[in-house]
Each structure stands twice: as C-alpha cells, then as structure tokens.
Amino acid sequence: MTKSIAIIGLGVLGSAIAKFLLENQFQVYGFDISKKALAKFNNNEKFYACGSIDEIFHKESNILLCLPSAGSLHEVMQAIPNGKESEKNRRLLIELSTLPVDSKEKAREIAREKNIQIVDSPLSGNRVVALQGKLSAYLSGDAEDVQRAKPFLEAFCNKVTEVGDYGNGSKMKLIGNILNLVHNSVTAEVMVLGMKVGLEPELIHKAISGTFSSSAVFEGRGKLMVDNEYAVEGMNFSTPIKDSEFITKLAKDNFCAIAYISGRIAILFICYGTGVSGFRRSCCLCCNRKECKS
Incomplete structure (x- = not known):
C-alpha cells in the first residue's frame, strides 16, 4: 500500500528526505520556491510538484517543513490556509528545521490561529545519512500530535526521541550541536598534532576509532580528513556558522556560559576567511595546518 506525505522545502536536506521516501513506497507532494529544486523530481512518477502552499495543503494532511531560515518559516506560516475547527483530521505540520526556539514558538502561535x-522535530544528520534513512529526530509537542507525527519520522529516521513539550526539540538539537561543532574542530587539531609528530593520518584514524576517546564525528569527518575529501554536496560552512548563532542566542537568553564552544566558533570563522567556505566543515584540518605552518 502506497503511503503519502507532503514536504515544503526541497533544499539539500529536504530533497534527500523526499528521495528516500520516494524510494520507500511513499507518494510525495512537494513544494519549493525554486523551480530547479522541483525539476529534480520530474522523472519520478510518485512525486507530485505543487504550484503553491495552498495547493499542497489541499492535497495532503501531513506536511513536513524543511526550511533554511526563520524568515522562510514565517513566510510559509503566513501563506498556509486556515483549517476548519470541524475537520476530523486536521492538518499536521512536522517542522524539521534547525532554527531559534522563538521562531518555532511564533510558528505555533500562527498555527493555532x-x-x-x-x-x-529538528533533525540531526546531513544529506549523506538522509539518503540512507539514518537521520535522528528530536520530537516535541502535544502528546496526540507527537504520536501522529512519529510514524512519518520513523519512515526516514533510524532514531526518533520524544523530548517533551513543544520547543524542547529545538533546545535539544541546539545543545547537541555544541558537541558536533566541538568534536569537528577538535578532530582537526588531533589530526594536525599527530601529523606534526610524525604519525600518518590513516594510522591516527584507525587507532583512535572505536576507542573510549573516539566519537561519531571523529570517525566520520576524521575519515574525510584522511582522504583529503571536502567537496561533498551540502556540507559547507554556512550550516555550522548559522547554527552557532542560534546556540549563542540560546545561551545568552538563558544566562549560560559556553566558553569552550566560543573558541570552536572562532576557528569556523578563521576557516571561512581562508576561502574554503564552499567546502565541508571537516576542512578545518586545512585551516589548522595553515595556522600551524605545517
């Protein structure tokens, strides 16, 4: 039996999610302001390109939102048509984007109106794992809505964690991203120091992977550093720099010191300034080597 879902936002991550769902017996209704993004699915008979947000809301009751900015989310929320109080099966938005908590709260206010x-339910992962159906989701909201959304998330995520009240998903994603950012830049430092003392990158990666000192970031991005492979679609510096702004705001709003990540953020900007902004963040290795004059 073919299942159906809609998605608004077919960028780097949204298009990967749509592709995976299409490959796994889903009919997908999609909308994006970019005709080029929609055109990528022209040859898939299970994909229906919608011409407007209004049209997508009349085609499907369960709608994924995968958007690049708070402004985009606000525009979508303003454009969605009013639902009817009497509707037995109300439209459900499953908001997947990594955005500030207050942006998600504003979206909920409009949704209620x-x-x-x-x-x-922001996602953890990137395009590579999205194409494999191995994303993780931090799902938050009213209990009934959470249970309705969960099966759709489980269709393209290998881990869906219920984290409580609406907004907790974004809080969990942002604090989790602190580890992501720190592990990435520290992995580069480990590689550079190891090479400077005469160790081969391949040996460093092999020896540390799987040990107590290792991490998923070290094993994944460290391998890219070993292979000197940084030009992977959708994995550039714009995402961590954007996320670092959201993390800093969350900490500031809650009077919480996050001193260690501040240094990691500085490294991101150093890398950005060296002209590698179009490459994935694992090329922190290159930047650290330049700083160390290796």
Missing part, C-alpha cells in the same frame, strides 16, 4: 496542528 489557523486551526493547524504542529510539532517541533
């Missing part, structure tokens, strides 16, 4: 249900 329009009789639309919404859950906050």
